[in-house]
Amino acid sequence: MTAVPISWFLTLSAVLFVLGVAGFLFRRSVITVFMSIELMLNAVNLSFVTFSYQLKEVNGHLFAFFVMVVAAAEAAVGLAIILTVFKNRGTLNIDDVDSMKN
């Protein structure tokens, strides 16, 4: 057996996605939450490219490419927001940025 079954790639994508969700829900530092979002996006990219292999079309690669571009734009703006929040609040803990609560 020198070929890898496709379900293995999709399982790996699921594992990475669930790890990203775990990081997003359980971590308190804003930057680590953001990095877990990037991990989820990477897992989804792997799925897209795997399905593109299965269907023998290049469209999945194009979707992965657009996901990368959107992730880049989102990272730029998100990090600028994080910098501004840090400048105003002095903390990166998301529990402390709750002035809109109640």
Place this chain on the structure above:
Amino acid sequence: MDVILFLIFAVIAVVCAINVVVQTHPISSAISLVGVMGSLAVLYLLLGAEFIAAAQVIVYAGAIMVLFVFVIMLLNAGAESKRGRSFMAQLLGAPLLIALLGLLAYFVQRLFPRSVAVHFGGFTHGTPLDIGRALFTTYLLPFEVTSVLILIAILGAIVLARKEMD
């Protein structure tokens, strides 16, 4: 041979991903995320996606993560404090996440039987030529829209990062 390559880089990817979630200092998480992206780039090469593998390293690992590393170094906030972590949330959340993973893995195994298998060289239409052709014919509108999106992101980042003019 392909199975060995897949197993090595899948294990590296999962170990680095666990590291991202578990490490306390953000810089260790960032370096582990770069490791995840590198091993995913090798997996893309196995799937015949050569342009996407190169774009992953150039754009994701080489630009976006450098931005993350810069921000972490500039803010210098230190390791994450343990205050505020809800043990009840982790107690309820972890089994639910494992259940989600089990469900996804089960359905993946059922829907995709072992007939379709990935081997190196099975998909040869991931070249920059094919990507370029599809990008400028079928996907021309999304391409132009993403260029506007990037312009908006640049303007947003500049507006957020400049000093207030009194």
Place this chain on the structure above:
Amino acid sequence: MDSFIVISLIKTVVVFAALLGTLLYLQWVERKVLAHIQVRPGPYRVGPHGLLQPIADVIKLMTKEDLIPPYVNRPLYLAAPFIAMTMALLPISVIPFGPTIEVAGYRTWMQLTDLNIGVLFVLAVSSMGVYGIALAGWSSNNKYALLGGLRSSAQMISYELPLSLAIAAPLLISNTLSLRKLVESQEGGILHWNVLHGPFPQILSCLIFLIAGFAETNRVPFDLPEAENELVAGFHVEYSSMKFASFFMSEYANMITVSSMATVLFLGGWVAPWPAKYGSSLVPAILFAGAGAVALYHGMHPGRRRDRLTLPVFGAAFLVIAAVFLLPVVQQWLLPLFWFCAKTGLVLFTFMWVRGTLPRLRYDQLMGFTWKFLFPVAVANLLVTGFLIAWFS
């Protein structure tokens, strides 16, 4: 199948031995060139004309105390020079040195591997090289190192943009990303090289590529982040002995990569300036014979007593090399290799020439230069190239 593995192993050993030897002696060449620009002899005493100076430097660096300060972040501190060195040495594996050759019955390329996405591979590896410097600055736990590392990384990622756009313009002419096919599309003489080819000679792209290459490799006039008199030598201030040497070597290896890419993209790789049937095969022999004659002539009335022995020996060695270039059995692979090395050497000499001539740019001048001038010019160049190619095809 296993002849492929054996040939690849032999090629790897040969290429890396040549690369490491070149790295060592590139430092000697730089010191000699800078010295002669400044009208002084340069390294002269350690061996004939200072030729053993790099070996003395290596011995010095290896025997220095390898100090790891206790306040550094150890995993990142130890990993940073490793990352910098790996990413600096990787691109040489895709650079083509010559055409297909036949040695002892086996046909092989004069290149370690030819990727379909060769240009993207080199760009990807140079993007990852930023991590070596950023992590070195961070892990040293020292505010000067951190500032130097951040400045250097910001400079490198800012100059990657005009670099990529300057690379994209000749790709429009050659229509391929594989480095071997890039050179093969420039065959036929100097008018087919990408720098003078087609509807829009890529002179502007070559200049933008070289300027961005100066900044990518942290060389003068863009070397503010790592100059010795600025910020206490920048990001490598807490490193000693072999780790410092590896940052040094990675800078020279990056210089070799940028020069080889300039040769392959713009100057035609291993292609001779005019076809061999008009006599371009005799050029290396004439050049070396001329060098040998000059050395022998000066050896007869040397200015310094030590040169009474060394100059005639060099003259004889150059004449022997000139004779080797005339043997037809080695001309098949030696001539393309000579042209490639000559062009790369010319670009490397330009790096050193600029170092000896131009002053350093201040950091805000350097960043303003790329974002306000070089990037718009690179975009405009790409637009004009694309428009002219579409018009004339």
